[in-house]
Amino acid sequence: MTSGGWAILLGSVGAVTLLFGWCVIKVMKDPQDPEQTLHGFDPETPDLPLDAGDPHEP
């Protein structure tokens, strides 16, 4: 195994492990309790109409 091979292996495995770990921590720390039953309350603000124009336009 060449040093380039080790670099790619460690870089690839490290990157996906970090990303996965970060996501898991973020989900667990999220104020929306991950184990809490998904909420089903009625919306407080209306949805954007599906066929509305550009939402950035006044």
Next chain:
Amino acid sequence: MASSIHKKDGWNSRIGVILAVAGSAVGIGNFLRFPGNAAQYGGGAFMIAYITAFLLIGLPICWAEWAMGRRAGREGFNSCPGMFNVFSRHPMPKYVGVLGLVIPVIIYMYYVYIESWCLGYAVNTLTGRLHFGSVADAGAFFSKFTGASENGSALGFNVDQVGVYLIVVFILNFLLIYRGLSKGIEWFCRYAMPTLLLLAFVILIRVLTLGAPHPETPQNNVVNGLGFMWNPTKVYLEESVPSDDGSVRWVRVSEIVGPRLRKEAETMAQSDQYRVVELNVWKQLLNPQMWLAASGQIFFSLSIGFGIILTYASYLKRDDDVVLSGLTATSANEFCEVALGGLITVPAAVAFLGVAGLAGAGMSTFSLGFHVLPLVFSEMVGGQVFGFLFFFLLFLAAVTSSLSMLQPGIAFLEEALAINRRQSVAILGMITAMGTLFVIYFSEGLKALDTLDFWAGTFLIFVMATFQIILFGWVWGVDRGLIEAHRGASISIPRIFGPIMKYVTPLFLIGVFILFIVFNVLGVNFNGESALSSYVTDLVGTNPNRVAWMSVSLIMLVGVFFTLMVSGVEKYRSFHRKGGRRQS
């Protein structure tokens, strides 16, 4: 009736939906197809193409599917035709949405067959029946087990035939899907996914501690296996062969990995007959086939373009996070694929068979999984147990994926016919059972499976994904789509993904699709020569293949069936007449 069904079905928890989507994505391909591709094209170059495809296709389509699914779900639609209809007044999108039913239903018909191989191999490994002396022995068992040697021979019910496992797997899938989203899919994934990770870690530790299992061939070791897969530069030994016209052409003899083989090859290269050539990352990146393989891997691996994520997301509530949940499910898949799949399969195979042995046996998904690995576990200390664990891991990964392929069809039948789950499960069960019977009866050379996989599992996925991202970026609008995605989100999608989703992803997809047509359909090779691929000549050649024709007819039959149903759904027609708001 339909609205009450919609209210009943839903996810139970955020972790549950993440595990279900991750389970849908993590499948056999993570442990067999990805390592084979990376080793074949060179780890360095393949990872560049893979990461590029992940950022430009995988993540954008994933987020688009989560956002579109949740938005359309709020309008009371859970199937692709209904969801696509929500985003456009034109009737065309709802008919294109039929692809989001045809693709998973057709894939299920053959995927459940492969799933039963995994269960069968797990049982046969544990009971000591998989003890082979050569790849040829393993191949002979595979042919007998799957019925690949002769049409109709897969229908046996002995322990070393696929029939009994297929029945078990089919019933398990439909029992779970009948229990519904939270009590079936979510419940199963909650246990299956952590178990899968645990099994993968156990096998990974075993593989990484193999060293050089045969002292007489020290070059066959795990480190060289890792090098074969991850080294950025491919090194080959080539031999000169005189041509008829008197010129000399160089024929590749073997790939060289490790200092020992390199030294031997350089010694041989001192004669004029041999030479050592290096293919660096940049040269490998010029190979369009590699880009095609990397993009295809991302598609299949992340389950994008199947209509599955759209369906799953449609059961979310208005403020449920889709950005972080989508990223978490995606990253779970990438972790399983790169960090686990990338370190288990190929290194174990090289440690026992060597680079030349592995290359000779083939690195396709089936060769690697069902020819090479059984031989590896035959020779490994404790192989009976570790082989069982590995094939059981594949089985779990396959079940969580096949379950997700049933839900789009179930959702559509409930939506279109206003029937309950028992009825929808019965109808879909009959349709898929007939399709699976077709696949296992015409098992010779796995022709039916292969044809369905090419046209429905590859070709149609490109079409569906391209349409989906255009619908998101150009019809619904990227700005509205991103605003919707960020509702309730605990992280933000980087701004750069706006233009990527609108311009880059569709162009990239169209580019990859053109490559697919050029290389895999028209059969153009590097010399510019063209010979139509066997998938085409099977249909329009001078000697068309009957099974290939029937397979394509099956896809069209399912497509026509769903199209006719879509045309009759009053709920879709009345949606825009009533102002495009939820009617239930």
